[in-house]
Amino acid sequence: MHFPLHKVDKPLEPIHSESNNLPGLTNEQAAQGLVSLVDHSEGHTDVSQGIHATSHTIFNIRWIHNLIPGVERLATQYHIGNFVAIRGSKEQIFEAMPIYARIGMHLLFYGRGQIQVLHSHTVESLLKEQSIKEGKVYDSPESTASIPSFVETYSLDTSELLEPDVKKYKTFNEFFSRKLKSDARPVENADDPASICSAADCRLTVYQTIDLAKQFWIKGREFTYPNLLGEDPSSERASIFDGASLAVFRLAPADYHRFHSPIDATVGEIVHIPGQYYTVNPQAVNEAGFDVFTANTRSILYLTHAGTGLPVAFVAIGALLVGSIVWTNGGEKGKMIKRGEELGYFAYGGSTVVALFPKGVIKFDEDLVANSAVPVETLVKVGNSLGRTPTKA
Structure with missing residues (x-):
């Protein structure tokens, strides 16, 4: 519709x-x-x-x-x-x-x-x-029988898959975390080192400050950057993200469920925070009395942005019926990674990634900012333009 x-x-x-x-x-x-x-x-x-x-x-x-x-x-x-x-x-x-x-x-x-x-x-x-x-x-071999109806229900394009034959997947979850062909998600503005791209096939909202995010989208009373990161508000790491911008990448069940680096970066440490398995649907995120992102189980990867040397927090958030968060390239500390390269994936279920960019790292594309102020999510793919690092005066 x-x-x-x-x-x-x-x-x-x-x-x-x-x-x-x-x-x-x-x-x-x-x-x-x-x-x-x-x-x-x-x-x-x-x-x-x-x-x-x-x-x-x-x-x-x-x-x-x-x-x-x-x-x-x-x-x-x-x-x-x-x-x-x-x-x-x-x-x-x-x-x-x-x-x-x-x-x-x-x-x-x-x-x-x-x-x-x-x-x-x-x-x-x-x-x-x-x-x-x-x-x-969905980890059982018998679960493969559900793959054809899932493809039909969500009208998935199997031609872009690295393995397009759904009969060759060993479990439903193996299909759910399916890989794409190497040219399926080209990175926009790949020759521009200041460009930053989408981390996932998703429904996206972006806010230049946390105050704007809380005004338009994330209404949970306990949503703060220290709470999201599991950090003491007085810690050095929390202070780095004071005034940071954020992008919320919501993955629906139909989406390709691998997530990718939005920046050229060096892979840093991962911090796991146990928590709940609440739904991350927009209705829950928009409920003032409920704190989805800071309550759910999550895994935080810190990336060092090549352009500014500043850390970017890449927060993979579990949700209702999401079995696990798996890091691939994102699990190799010290590895240099380019925009659009894979970091990891979610097992079954829709979920969300929240990326935090310290001041000076990103200015979001204007169309994304305008939609987020409606507020309404924007449908984007891995590699699509998210914004760029502003030139220093």
Whole structure:
């Protein structure tokens, strides 16, 4: 579905904590719904009839209706998803949210703080357990049977894959973290050493300061750079990122899930921060009472920017049903890496990378800045222009 960018009044369908948008659904029913969706993915190969069902397809799936009371009303009264701008045009598309993400969001907003939601689980422990379980399901050889329906559901272009024959993948997760042909994602402005590129195939928002990010997009009260990085606010590292710019690369389930370096750099240390497995959908990021990025499990790679000598923090954030964060070239400390070279990948599920650029490292492209102020995400690919390092006066 395409819409003119300037005519969309609500790029994001807000979730209101004070009113339950899944009518008649108890926290226990929501928890059981998520468990059943994960269990269903193990024995059923059509992902569109289970875990990746959306509000547009749910009317034809009777077993989900029985499991989640009120889901038909939800599908008709709310657009469960968000709009994304098509770069280089005034158009945008509507992307429907998979049902598992919406149930996870319901549990977060209406079940957090409950002593238990299902079998003595807290919301947090349930989401973590199901995320780990889904990772194991899609690591099994039997999971390859789900690949064709996943390709069809998201209209994936297999011709750009390094291995285009889906029958040759040994597990669903191997396909999910698929590699592309070497020329599939050329780096824009590759001859300009000041240029900086997109780190992922993603839905992108950019903000020159954290104040702008919190004004337009990231509403969590606890979102600060020290909290994101797991640093004491008085530490030297935290002070380096004081006033930094940030780019939020959100990877949807359909996206190519390897992430790449946005800069020419030297690979530095990695810091792992354990945490939760909450959904990183824009509705959750835009909820004032909830801190997605600073609560979730994450792995931080520090890159030294070749142009300025300053550190750039590359924060890979896990999410609901994301099994793992894996570093490839990003795990080789001391390695010199060029823009567009691979750093690592996510296992199953959509997730997010947040890149922090200290003052003076980047001035974002104006079209990305304008869309982010709407606010609406912009659809971009690995290697697309993100901005450039400004020339010193």
